[in-house]
Amino acid sequence: MERVAVLSGNHAVAHAVKLCRPHVIAAYPITPQTQIVEKLAEFVERGELKAKYIRVESEHSAMAAIIGASAAGARVFTATSSQGLLYMHEAIWSAAGARLPIVMAVVTRAIFPPWNIWTDHSDILAQRDTGWIIAMAESNQEVFDMIIQAYRIAEDERVLLPVMIGLDAFSLSHTAAPVSLLDQDKVDKFLPPRRAFSFLLDIENPITMGNVAFPDHYMEFRYLIQKAMERAKQVIREVEEEFYEISSRKYGGLVEEYRCNDADVILVLMGAWSGDAKECADKLREEGLRVGVLRIRFIRPLPIEEIKRVSLGRKAVIVVDRDISFGGTGILFTEVSSILQQNSVTVRGFIAGLGGRDVTAKDFAQMVKQVYTDLEVGERRSRVEWYGVKEVI
Amino acid sequence: MREKIVPISTPAKGAVGKTGFWRTFKPIIDREKCIKCLLCWLYCPEGAILRTDDDITIDYDYCKGCGICANECPRKAIEIVLER
Amino acid sequence: MTITIKSLSREEYLLPGNASCPGCPASLGLRLLGKALGKNMILVVPASCTSIIQGPYPKTSIKLPLINVIFASSAATASGIAAALEILGKKGVHVVCWSGDGGTVDIGLQALSGAAERGDNILYICYDNEAYMNTGIQRSGSTPYGAWTTTTVLGKRRHKKNLPMMMVVHDVPYVATASIGYPLDFIEKIRKAARYKGFKYIHLLAPCPVGWRFPPSKTIEIGRLAVLTGMWPLYEVERGKFRLTGVSRSLLDKSKRSPIVEYIKIQGRFSHISEEEIRILEEYVDKLWEDIRKIIS
Structure with a gap:
């Protein structure tokens, strides 16, 4: 035993x-x-x-x-x-x-x-x-x-x-x-x-x-x-x-799909905070928002097929990066966008949680809701923004 | 044909070809003077002086003509001539 | 026990037709290493002339298991190989680092010092051609005072780093200096070092015809002059016990040493050197021997 x-x-x-x-x-x-x-x-x-x-x-x-x-x-x-x-x-x-x-x-x-x-x-x-x-x-x-x-x-x-x-x-x-x-x-x-x-x-x-x-x-x-x-x-x-x-344990290969089947919006991220993202998906579903989580387990080799399969046909894919490629964008965002560029999926990026800043299920919910709000007014452009960053000059 | 590539190389004589072609000067052993002390064999950076029993010959396929053998020979039994 | 030339194996581990320059001391050093230890060794080679001497894929001129490694990592890589051999029960295999002076006294120093302090079971040989020769003769920490290099066009302003002594204070079982001018002494020291378990260090002076600006036929001669002038003392330190070796044994007496100009004048890298600079080099040599005298007494 x-x-x-x-x-x-x-x-x-x-x-x-x-x-x-x-x-x-x-x-x-x-x-x-x-x-x-x-x-x-x-x-x-x-x-x-x-x-x-x-x-x-x-x-x-x-x-x-x-x-x-x-x-x-x-x-x-x-x-x-x-x-x-x-x-x-x-x-x-x-x-x-x-x-x-x-x-x-x-x-x-x-x-x-x-x-x-x-x-x-x-x-x-x-x-x-x-x-x-x-x-x-x-x-x-x-x-x-x-x-x-x-x-x-x-x-x-x-x-x-x-x-x-x-x-x-x-x-x-x-x-x-x-x-x-x-x-x-x-x-x-x-x-x-x-x-x-x-x-x-x-x-x-x-x-x-x-x-x-x-x-x-x-x-x-x-x-x-x-x-x-x-x-x-x-x-x-x-x-x-x-x-x-x-x-008797398995996680799904290169990615883990969490409540993705019927989801309108997919959160894509990797690492420990994926647990908070899943909690967020559960909560938002209670509010009627069909949210799923695609957790990247392997970034290399890049799960191209999995990302494509899970993302296609969704209203939006939200990539949350705990990293930044300065002068570019979030690194996961770049990877995911490169896969989805020809598939007219809205890919939204958030840079969040750098240097251990706390990001909770509530924060993920805020990101998701912001994307929903934008979609409702017809805003479908892909873009990356910094989440929770203070106003600084 | 598909070439099988593995990240290793295997030992071979002439890995960069017959380096004797690099030679400008050529060492020639004077058999009369040579006392077979083997110093030239010991000092040759190339391993281009071959030691057979207790005699020596120069492997001109690979001798680069540095002239160490002639410079070090205690009997001046190795002459350096211009390669032709 | 004195080694005779005739007793040396005819087996070659550096194969002819390699990419070394004519008169190369590194290739001779490799040959002699093969004569000293035979096939029972694994070589670790950081970026250096020896990276090129081997020749290109898919061939190699070195008939020994060899791993090429990044510049700063030779001692650490060797430590890992030695650890693997020990735990896998592969006995009687020597792990030998074959590094240039740049890879030893400069960029590789941290890894070298670490391996020495840990007492890892490796033999580290530095073939010292006193500059970054493979990249085209740039100054290293091992370049002597006054020497021209492409990054010290007016001559280097600092003396050579005394690496062998630095290894001595690491309290390792065996440290020795050698010169390519005395091959049998070098072979003897390699064999002696290989008998010790733990960290062993040999520093081989390797006059480079291309970088030092002398005819390729003079490699051995200059290697000898370095010793005879006292510029490069031959010694070994076994379990902390210092001993001069070979001709260096008689050179504590300054009058027995040849004037250093005999060494300097045949090297183009010193062609510009002034009387004053020669005096500074002479003082350096005197101090080197004064320090040796203090160690001995």
Whole structure:
């Protein structure tokens, strides 16, 4: 019988990682990720997890170390946040380019300056072009489940790409919630030891990784990452089905659709505040407004088909971004608009909740109602606005 | 034909071709003077001096003509001539 | 135990037909590394001339498992490989960083210091050609005083960073200097280092014909002159115990050292150097040896 434990998001990550039996963990502490790496260090020191734990001197080295370990055949893990993720950025590209099945947890946090340790999705979304599979969880349970699935996805020979799993600072990372754990033997069966493949650092097979590729080859390397990313969509779905067999839990593949079937208006967003958006949908339905929520679980690979299918024929799609691409718009808004541009769907964007500013179901309701009001007067233009920002000059 | 691409490279002699073509100056061993001390073999940055038993020959396919062998030879048994 | 040339394996791990410049000390260094340790090593190579020497995909000139890594990350990557080998039970494989001076004394220093402080089981070799040669001869923290580079066209105004000594204070089991002018000494030091578990560091002076402006036939000769003039002392520090090695053993006595002009005059990078600048370099060398004297006594 599986145990239910009350765990913070950070500890849910640590417990999930332990069940995946990584060989090498390298990490550098950063608020609000610290409890992940502390807990894992404790597991290792107590002998509950047989792994090498490298207490590196920076995030750049954390990623470098697990790249080395992964290239030598180990299953690896690291976790970071915000500045740490940005400091790691160069190495993040390396991991994907080398096609290494690395898994990393990212506690999403605002970017300096000014200092701010609360949630914001700008850090993880700044990694979207790196060749990593990027997912965001809504709950501690989902974080736990996603980490375990991440190794299966990353190590699948159709994919061989690294995976990062995002969880919001504090609202998940430091908030305790019940998490159904899984027995080790179930996880072992679901996630067998990492298979060796042809490109590992091995003295019996002296190969070189990453030497110069001239223009007549470089492009194909990039193309193959893109193909792997496209194949990953199917792998993500398959892995979730298999995970369902051992856990009775599934979330919907690349996206989660919540009350979308008959909805007139769809809220599109990702991360922990999706729960508030769902609450908003429930409440507005009581008022007769048919609102649904499309929660983006995977931003890479981009769930193009899902977004299209769920969005078409609606009165409006409202994308709420906890990030901003300065001089552009919200990053999710850009992604969603690019998919829907030819389909005459009204796409409205809101930039909200940056640096951990509280956004509740009430706030989502206000956004939705504003869009309804505009639609009633025939205002159908797509646009992006800042929600709840003070008047400043 | 579809080319299978994996992100690794495999060892091969002449990875950038026969680098002997780069040569401006050519080392020539004077067999009479050579005492087979193997210093030229040790110092050759290319591994283009081949050591067979305890003799040496120059692999002109790959010798880039740097002239270290001639410069270091204690018996001045290697002459450098202009490549033709 | 003295190593003889005849005892060295004929097996080559740097294959001919690679992309190194004629007279390249890095390619010779790689050859010698292969002679020292044989096939039982994994190489980590950050951005440097060696990135190019290998040649392009799908071929490589290095017959060893090798991972090319981003500039600042070689020591950390090696730490990860060493950790993986240990936990996967793969014994007897040396993890060797092969980094240039830029990747060591400048951009790679943080990762290097971290790995050394942790005592990770790697051998870090810096092949020091005293500038960013692969990008076209720009000044590095390892460029000596007075040397011309493309970013110090009037000569560098600061002395070379003393990286080996910096590694010594990390209290690692083995630190050594070597020069490409003394290949057997280099091989011996690699083998000695490889016997230690933990972090080992070897700093190889690698005179670069292109960047130092001398004929490619002079690489070994200049490597020797660096040592004979006292510009580059050969030593090793085993478990904290300092020992001069090779010809450097007799050079504490200044009168035994060749004048540094013999080293300087055959390098185009010093062609503009003034009497005053030569005096500053001489003082630097004297101080280097004074410091060594203090360590020994």
